[in-house]
Amino acid sequence: MPALTLTTALLIAGGVVLLAVIMNGWWTLRRARLRAVPTVAAAEAPRTEPTLEAPPPAPELGAELSALHAQNPEEFWARGGEWVKNAKTGISIATRADDAATANRWRALVRFGNGVEETVEFTKSDGKLVLADL
Numbered sequence: 001m002p003a004l005t006l007t008t009a010l011l012i013a014g015g016v017v018l019l020a021v022i023m024n025g026w027w028t029l030r031r032a033r034l035r036a037v038p039t040v041a042a043a044e045a046p047r048t049e050p051t052l053e054a055p056p057p058a059p060e061l062g063a064e065l066s067a068l069h070a071q072n073p074e075e076f077w078a079r080g081g082e083w084v085k086n087a088k089t090g091i092s093i094a095t096r097a098d099d100a101a102t103a104n105r106w107r108a109l110v111r112f113g114n115g116v117e118e119t120v121e122f123t124k125s126d127g128k129l130v131l132a133d134l
Contacts, residue, residue: 086116
């Protein structure tokens, strides 16, 4: 019997490994075909993602800033950069005073997308909703 060289031994070992990889791929493919396929009706069922639903419109989000600027322009511009940074992450009215629909002035909790929350006072001026105080 001829002697087994290192090259021959490595070729045989490589062939065995290659055969094992091919058999594993075949077995995985066979198992994937046997799995139950969902019906078309289940796949097309309407689905609503709760995080994608639009929040109810809050009138406070349309408030005018001119009255607040007129009261104290320095403070308005000093806080403006911080507000813009927070507002770019998203903004919503988390809670508002119970009498917001009928009151002349009311407070609301503004929640930004980055988690920052601020209490803001709103008022109506000449029929427009404006920020009264930050």
